[in-house]
Amino acid sequence: MTEKLDRWADPPLLVLASLAAEPKHGYAITQDVAETMGVRLSPGTLYAVIARLEARGLIEPLEAEDRRRPYRITAAGAQVLSDQAERMSRVASLARDRLSTHPGLAFS
Amino acid sequence: MNAPAQRPNHDQPGHDQPGHDQPGHDQPSRTYLARLALALYPPSWRDRYADEVRVLLDDSGAGPAAIASLAWRALPAWMGPSAQLGDRPARIRSHLSTGLMAWSMLTGLGLVFAQLTELQSYRLAGHPLIGWSYAVFDVALLVSALTAGLGGLPLWLLMLRQARRDMRPGVIVCLLAPILAPAAWLAGAIMVSRLFGGPGGVSVAWFAVVAAAGFVLATAAATGPVLAMRGLRPRGPALHLAAKAGGVAAALMAVAAVAILVALTGLVLWVPGFPGHHHPAWPGVFLVLAAVAATVTVVSGTRGARAAHTQR
Numbered sequence: 001m002t003e004k005l006d007r008w009a010d011p012p013l014l015v016l017a018s019l020a021a022e023p024k025h026g027y028a029i030t031q032d033v034a035e036t037m038g039v040r041l042s043p044g045t046l047y048a049v050i051a052r053l054e055a056r057g058l059i060e061p062l063e064a065e066d067r068r069r070p071y072r073i074t075a076a077g078a079q080v081l082s083d084q085a086e087r088m089s090r091v092a093s094l095a096r097d098r099l100s101t102h103p104g105l106a107f108s
Numbered sequence: 109m110n111a112p113a114q115r116p117n118h119d120q121p122g123h124d125q126p127g128h129d130q131p132g133h134d135q136p137s138r139t140y141l142a143r144l145a146l147a148l149y150p151p152s153w154r155d156r157y158a159d160e161v162r163v164l165l166d167d168s169g170a171g172p173a174a175i176a177s178l179a180w181r182a183l184p185a186w187m188g189p190s191a192q193l194g195d196r197p198a199r200i201r202s203h204l205s206t207g208l209m210a211w212s213m214l215t216g217l218g219l220v221f222a223q224l225t226e227l228q229s230y231r232l233a234g235h236p237l238i239g240w241s242y243a244v245f246d247v248a249l250l251v252s253a254l255t256a257g258l259g260g261l262p263l264w265l266l267m268l269r270q271a272r273r274d275m276r277p278g279v280i281v282c283l284l285a286p287i288l289a290p291a292a293w294l295a296g297a298i299m300v301s302r303l304f305g306g307p308g309g310v311s312v313a314w315f316a317v318v319a320a321a322g323f324v325l326a327t328a329a330a331t332g333p334v335l336a337m338r339g340l341r342p343r344g345p346a347l348h349l350a351a352k353a354g355g356v357a358a359a360l361m362a363v364a365a366v367a368i369l370v371a372l373t374g375l376v377l378w379v380p381g382f383p384g385h386h387h388p389a390w391p392g393v394f395l396v397l398a399a400v401a402a403t404v405t406v407v408s409g410t411r412g413a414r415a416a417h418t419q420r
Contacts, residue, residue, distance in 0.1 A: 026160055027167040042174045043164050044145075044181030047157050051185070067163045 011041055011049045016058065016073060016081040023062055023072035026050070053077065138165070141175045148182035152202030156195065196415060197343035200351045203412030205334040207354050210404035211256065212330035214361050216323050217398045218249050221368050223319075225375060225382070238379070241371035245364050252360035259353015260333075262346040267336050279339050285332025289325040296321060351416035358409025365402035369395060 018024060018032045026046055034040050041049070050071060053059040058077030062070045073081070142165050146158045161178065168174070226242045264283060271279040297318050304314050372391050375382040384391040 026164040030164070030168060042177040043161050043168070043170055044174070044178035046164070047161055048181050048184065051153070051157065064160075067159055068167075069160050 011039075011045055012053055012058075013081070013084055014039060014041070015046070015049050015053060016077055019059060019071060019073040020078065020081055023070040025065070025068040025070045027068070029071075138171065138175065141172065142170075142178070145175050145179035145182070148179055149185050150202065151206055152199050153185050155198050155202060197341070197347060200347055200412055200415045201337045201341070203408045203415060204347075204351050204354055205337060207358055207405055207408035207412055208256075208330045208334060209327070210401050210408060211252075211354075211357060211361060212326045213323070214365065214398065214401035214405050215249065215253070216326045217394065217401060218245065218361075218364055218368065219322065220319055221245075221372070221394070221398075223315075225371065238371050238374045241367045241374065245367035245371065248360045248364035248367060252357045252364065255353050255360065256357035259357070260350045263342060263350040264333065266344075266346045267333075267340050267342055270340050270342070271336065276339070279336050282332040282336040282339075286329045289329035289332070293322050293325040348416040351412040355409045355413025355416075358405045362402055362406045365398050368398055 014033045014037055015029055017037070018029050021032070024032060026043070030041050030043075030046055050059070054061065054071070056076075057074055058080055059071045060074050062072060064070075142162060146154055146161060149158070164170075165174070165178075222245070226245070264286075268280065268283050271283060300310060300314055300318055304310050309315070310318070372384070372395060376384045376388050376391050379385055
């Protein structure tokens with residue numbers, strides 16, 4: 001369970017979430033992830049993730065534009081992201097419910 | 109979608125800072141460091157992603173911290189290799205290139221071993237172990253060279269035809285390197301032997317010169333086809349055959365390397381007439397070099413053959 005809870009911050013998940021909006025190249029991904037999720041991915045981390053996601057068929061490269069190659073999420077990638085989002089949502093809901101039953105730990 | 113980051117959080121576990129440039133950061137040194145960091149990656153990874161990473165580094169103005177992170181990430185890229193990369197022919201070419209370079213180095217080390225031990229007739233009296241090792245080494249080296257040569261011939265001819273058709277003389281010279289470089293070395297070795305050799309052969313200094321020249325020319329002989337493959341990007345059955353032959357040749361060279369290990373260990377331990385018996389450091393260094401070259405040869409050969417064999 002702890003492992004699942006930790007997975008919200010996995011770089012692959014962040015990249016998939018970023019690409020769910022629209023295809024992006026490397027720099028656009030890092031900018032989007034930093035802006036929307038508050039996490040900075042270094043070039044080394046980002047391309048390790050891109051290589052892994054591409055190998056698993058979760059994202060695919062598009063034609064390069066001026067040496068910048070955009071990537072888009074595949075149907076399989078969208079399914080993985082959806083499943084993971086559902087799991088995270090259940091965890092978040094559970095956490096809210098349980099925290100609300102403890103007055104001392106209630107959060108706003 | 110490219111709005112600047114508002115809330116960077118450098119404290120998140122598993123994420124690292126890009127180390128953005130500070131005012132006055134030295135752009136040429138960053139480019140140089142980035143090139144060094146990318147050089148640490150497997151060739152297949154570089155072929156596929158290096159350009160994109162360079163652009164990302166330029167766009168983000170990443171500094172030394174990001175480049176250090178990039179260098180660090182090269183390690184897992186080697187561990188979980190380019191089987192991850194989508195372009196199968198590029199993957200095969202990459203493994204073939206790395207394997208060819210390592211195979212050449214290992215062959216060079218094997219020839220040095222033969223010259224310094226086998227041809228000096230060091231034997232272990234009353235025990236056939238070293239003699240057997242010599243025999244295994246000879247057969248494995250010969251069959252490996254034949255397999256690599258015959259298996260690579262169709263690819264070589266294919267590239268030669270393509271280079272001639274496209275009128276690329278530089279690529280033709282690269283392709284001729286495996287013939288020209290050994291011929292040049294042989295001619296040089298014969299000349300040195302005739303000019304400076306005596307009844308007991310050449311001096312240690314001249315032997316070192318000839319051996320060093322051999323390694324330089326072996327590197328040139330292997331680099332030629334590697335550069336040609338980079339330029340022509342061949343694909344198809346000839347590439348697959350070369351990769352499979354490379355796998356077999358690599359396995360045979362591993363056998364030869366084990367034979368070297370056994371023979372050299374036997375000589376160091378049991379043959380007092382062998383110089384390494386009294387000074388085991390040099391055989392030790394030699395064995396480490398051979399082990400590294402054999403490992404790279406086998407790993408690349410296996411990966412190349414596997415990539416050629418599988419459909420994906």
